[in-house]
Amino acid sequence: MSFASILFINLLFKIMSSIMTKKQSSKSLQKEGSSNLKTTSITSANIIKSNRSKSPSIKKFVKEILAGNVSYLSRAITLIESTNKKHQKKANIILEQCLPFANKSVRIGITGVPGVGKSTFIEVLGKHLTSNHKKVAVLAVDPSSSLNKGSILGDKTRMEELVNDKNAYIRPSPSGSSLGGVARKTRESIILCEAAGFDTIIIETVGVGQSETMVHSMVDFFLLLKIAGAGDELQGIKRGIIEMADAIVINKSDGENIKNTHIAKIEFSRALQLYPPKESGWKPKVLSASALKNIGIDIISNMIDQYICLTKKQGFFNTKRNNQNTFWLKTTIEESLYNSFFKNNKISIDLQQEIELLKNGKTTPFNAASKLLKTYHGET
Numbered sequence: 001m002s003f004a005s006i007l008f009i010n011l012l013f014k015i016m017s018s019i020m021t022k023k024q025s026s027k028s029l030q031k032e033g034s035s036n037l038k039t040t041s042i043t044s045a046n047i048i049k050s051n052r053s054k055s056p057s058i059k060k061f062v063k064e065i066l067a068g069n070v071s072y073l074s075r076a077i078t079l080i081e082s083t084n085k086k087h088q089k090k091a092n093i094i095l096e097q098c099l100p101f102a103n104k105s106v107r108i109g110i111t112g113v114p115g116v117g118k119s120t121f122i123e124v125l126g127k128h129l130t131s132n133h134k135k136v137a138v139l140a141v142d143p144s145s146s147l148n149k150g151s152i153l154g155d156k157t158r159m160e161e162l163v164n165d166k167n168a169y170i171r172p173s174p175s176g177s178s179l180g181g182v183a184r185k186t187r188e189s190i191i192l193c194e195a196a197g198f199d200t201i202i203i204e205t206v207g208v209g210q211s212e213t214m215v216h217s218m219v220d221f222f223l224l225l226k227i228a229g230a231g232d233e234l235q236g237i238k239r240g241i242i243e244m245a246d247a248i249v250i251n252k253s254d255g256e257n258i259k260n261t262h263i264a265k266i267e268f269s270r271a272l273q274l275y276p277p278k279e280s281g282w283k284p285k286v287l288s289a290s291a292l293k294n295i296g297i298d299i300i301s302n303m304i305d306q307y308i309c310l311t312k313k314q315g316f317f318n319t320k321r322n323n324q325n326t327f328w329l330k331t332t333i334e335e336s337l338y339n340s341f342f343k344n345n346k347i348s349i350d351l352q353q354e355i356e357l358l359k360n361g362k363t364t365p366f367n368a369a370s371k372l373l374k375t376y377h378g379e380t
Contacts, residue, residue, distance in 0.1 A: 062097045068197045070169050076192050080185040098195035105194045109215040111205040112225030117251045119158040121291040128297050129200055130167040137169045137198035187218050216244045217327050221304050224248045228260035247285050254290040261288045280316040
């Protein structure tokens with residue numbers, strides 16, 4: 001073998017050794033990197049888990065809410081909705097400390113039967129308001145199942161644009177078993193949203209039962225959404241709903257439905273003339289809109305502004321707020337007494353006995369109730 005051949009073989013061996021060394025080094029680094037990444041992920045997960053398990057102090061809650069931190073706002077509303085006594089106690093203190101910074105918003109209630117386009121209308125109205133430098137909070141009450149108490153809570157998926165607006169906040173809440181399908185703690189949630197700096201609060205009802213009455217008792221302006229072309233426009237509408245409405249808006253007024261909308265506006269306008277004047281001096285209006293086409297939204301927004309200006313000037317705005325506070329005071333007392341009565345162990349036993357007596361015709365509902373109330377009050 002020549003000298004040149006020996007040199008070539010040695011050079012080739014060195015090159016092959018170098019390549020093998022680099023491959024082994026690369027595998028080692030990949031293994032080490034994978035191990036470090038896994039360790040980092042576990043550490044991060046543990047930190048996040050630890051932080052979530054630690055409930056912030058009341059002082060921290062209030063500070064962050066007043067700073068407009070929607071994450072803390074959501075957590076505080078969750079405390080409000082909780083049935084845990086410790087959570088309720090903490091939530092009440094947070095509410096008390098936030099109250100001085102509340103009551104500076106315009107509260108709008110929006111109702112209408114399912115399919116009328118409430119979510120689309122609220123989203124377009126909300127976007128219109130935020131484009132005019134307003135901060136909008138939407139408290140949407142979703143109906144709960146009577147079987148498993150679950151809710152879809154789909155308003156965030158139906159309001160894709162508004163949910164991504166930095167000046168908007170959407171909070172879907174399950175209606176639960178509260179009267180009229182309105183979440184029991186919606187009113188307290190309003191206070192927290194106001195304290196967080198939201199100057200417009202929109203409350204969407206589930207559109208069934210007596211939810212309209214409950215929402216009307218916590219808002220400044222009440223709007224009824226309707227659609228034309230669905231049959232007799234006035235058929236099936238309770239007198240009370242029209243009496244409560246500060247405005248009726250015929251939604252989906254576009255395309256071939258414009259003619260039907262015009263007819264519906266005339267019918268509703270005539271119906272409103274049959275009702276006595278409102279204490280506020282405001283004459284309810286009937287307007288048309290197409291949330292899908294963004295038609296008429298600016299007119300509706302201006303109308304709400306006119307109503308607020310009028311009622312504030314006449315002093316009705318504050319009077320209505322005071323009356324609502326009184327109503328909710330009495331409602332809360334009634335609810336507390338109801339819960340206290342039926343959770344009383346002695347009452348639970350005596351109640352079953354009285355029910356058996358009723359079945360056997362040995363007492364009347366009135367006598368049974370009187371007897372149970374005396375027991376509850378400790379009377380003989």
